[in-house]
Amino acid sequence: MNKDLKAVVGNVLQNNLAVLGAFIVLSPSLPEDQQQKLLQSLDTMKKANQALLDMLNHTNG
Numbered sequence: 001m002n003k004d005l006k007a008v009v010g011n012v013l014q015n016n017l018a019v020l021g022a023f024i025v026l027s028p029s030l031p032e033d034q035q036q037k038l039l040q041s042l043d044t045m046k047k048a049n050q051a052l053l054d055m056l057n058h059t060n061g
Contacts, residue, residue: 013053
């Protein structure tokens, strides 16, 4: 992966993580059952994005 593409992918992943974090912060306003479903989905998405970001950072070295 070239340097420019790594930078773009890294930016997208960081933005995704920020958006996921915002949804997690807002989740307490939902009813408890919906909150649990949302948090489970967001946690899965966050882990996938974080794993990609970690892999991207690892290949930068």
